[in-house]
Amino acid sequence: MTTDTPARLLQLLSLLQTPREWPGGELADRLGVSRRTVRRDIDRLRELGYPVQASKGSDGGYRLVAGKAMPPLVLDDEEAVAIAVGLRAGAGHAVEGVDEASVRALAKLEQVLPSRLRHRLSTLQAATTPLTSGDGARIAPETLTVMASTVAGQERLRFAYRAKDGTESRRLTEPYRLVSTGRRWYLVAYDLEREDWRTFRVDRVRDPFATGARFTPREVPQGDAAEYLRKSIQRQQETYEFEVTFAASAEFVAGRFPAFFGRPVEAEGGAAGCSLRGVTGDPVEWLAVRLAMVGCEFTVQGPGELVEYVRQLGGRLTRAAGAGDAG
Incomplete structure (x- = not known):
């Protein structure tokens, strides 16, 4: 029996997020409480913004339906690891459909993973090798997640960078967007030491570090990060x-x-x-x-x-x- 109300609500929410209808009696048995307590907990979830729908009948079934906004998800250990593995696999290359939003989601998930799940994820990643590696350079998912978190949090980012000619430098930037071209990831950022906008190939970035210093976003040239990157690539390479x-x-x-x-x-x-x-x-x-x-x-x-x-x-x-x- 779950006597702690917050813990019980989380357990109830986890059950309801399985796509099926749950009879009130089955929920009561799973939680070790009365049906009356289940009804009170359902009301609490509704007050928190979760759209729980009740069906008529002797057993009073409940199910979670789509609402106007997506409430927080509750994942069990296996689900969290599975999602992290999938996002990491896509983030390792600039795969179409895996855009900055996917990398931000990975950053949020890995930030809250318990240490035991981090260990499971690392072990699984180390023990598997993809059959295909794509036609772009490999990128450590951790590099992308650090960058994505600084973009989302408007936080200055410091990293080592290797230019096309092999020159190494240290950069302090205000990161604006991560952009995938279908083959590579790029970071569009304002370089504070050079006092100008720059684009950086993420596979040439090492040791990204979130400084904790916040910044007010500037207006990106061309008004759009993807368009600025397109123009930048045209200037830098033979096209x-x-x-x-x-x-x-x-x-x-x-x-x-x-x-x-x-x-x-x-x-x-x-x-x-x-x-x-x-x-x-x-x-x-x-x-x-x-x-x-x-x-x-x-x-x-x-x-x-x-x-x-x-x-x-x-x-x-x-x-x-x-x-x-x-x-």
């Missing part, structure tokens, strides 16, 4: 323009192609399909494969190197499929 038309709507393509490259626009004059013009420094081989993964017919307008590689790739894939049929 090329590309143009592609798709036999699908702009909404379809936008949901399946990295937003970092820009937004597709619908074809003019009521014609079907859309087009996309972008600038990238990625190899044409990677871009060709990424275009094919959109999942619709497309035509590359330029540049010529990309057109030629898509033609060669299409031929190889066609021959490979034919060889399979022949076998």
